[in-house]
Amino acid sequence: AQTVTQSQPEMSVQEAETVTLSCTYDTSESDYYLFWYKQPPSRQMILVIRQEAYKQQNATENRFSVNFQKAAKSFSLKISDSQLGDAAMYFCAYAGNNDMRFGAGTRLTVKP
Amino acid sequence: NAGVMQNPRHLVRRRGQEARLRCSPMKGHSHVYWYRQLPEEGLKFMVYLQKENIIDESGMPKERFSAEFPKEGPSILRIQQVVRGDSAAYFCASSPRALNTEAFFGQGTRLTVV
Numbered sequence: 292a293q294t295v296t297q298s299q300p301e302m303s304v305q306e307a308e309t310v311t312l313s314c315t316y317d318t319s320e321s322d323y324y325l326f327w328y329k330q331p332p333s334r335q336m337i338l339v340i341r342q343e344a345y346k347q348q349n350a351t352e353n354r355f356s357v358n359f360q361k362a363a364k365s366f367s368l369k370i371s372d373s374q375l376g377d378a379a380m381y382f383c384a385y386a387g388n389n390d391m392r393f394g395a396g397t398r399l400t401v402k403p
Numbered sequence: 404n405a406g407v408m409q410n411p412r413h414l415v416r417r418r419g420q421e422a423r424l425r426c427s428p429m430k431g432h433s434h435v436y437w438y439r440q441l442p443e444e445g446l447k448f449m450v451y452l453q454k455e456n457i458i459d460e461s462g463m464p465k466e467r468f469s470a471e472f473p474k475e476g477p478s479i480l481r482i483q484q485v486v487r488g489d490s491a492a493y494f495c496a497s498s499p500r501a502l503n504t505e506a507f508f509g510q511g512t513r514l515t516v517v
Contacts, residue, residue: 297445326505334492336446336508382445391436391496391506395445 293318295385297394304373305402311358312368312397314383323387325359325366330380330396339381342366375401407432407497408477409509416485416516424480424512428497435478436506437463437470440492452478485516
């Protein structure tokens with residue numbers, strides 16, 4: 292089974308600054324998707340950004356962007372101009388054939 | 404188009420009782436995933452179902468847990484003879500097709516076993 296690893300249980304960032312959350316994964320598949328989900332205290336899972344493995348260009352959604360390194364099986368999330376509302380648990384996820392797995396999560400704290 | 408609906412949102416059961424968690428996927432979605440989240444932990448995959456079929460149940464405990472997704476009606480996660488360790492949030496997600504696509508999540512059912 293595919294595994295997803297988030298090596299940072301907790302991260303902290305000053306408001307308006309930039310933070311990068313790390314994610315690595317293990318797979319033998321060549322075609323798959325990668326996602327970052329945000330889980331605020333409400334516990335709702337909210338999709339932040341997605342990346343198709345066949346695309347070389349890194350996905351970007353407003354202040355959120357990824358650094359996708361397919362050969363290294365790395366998929367980090369960069370949050371620019373951090374806002375207080377960005378504080379949440381962030382989960383990296385892998386979706387392949389018959390499989391969707393999540394990392395253990397990174398708790399992001401935003402300091403005013 | 405309503406999102407993924409899970410009910411109940413909160414469920415309290417005494418040890419030894421049965422818990423039934425329901426998940427209605429988004430309209431047009433025939434693939435359902437169930438995840439368990441313990442406090443302060445990530446989502447652990449339990450089972451992946453397609454209409455009337457279990458595709459992958461490798462994350463589900465062998466005993467007391469079962470899941471179904473009938474042709475008509477919601478997907479059901481059933482936990483028999485609950486124990487305190489079953490207390491967790493259970494999330495359901497649905498997708499329109501099996502492969503390589505975003506899953507949409509419900510708001511979860513928080514199960515408390517007393």
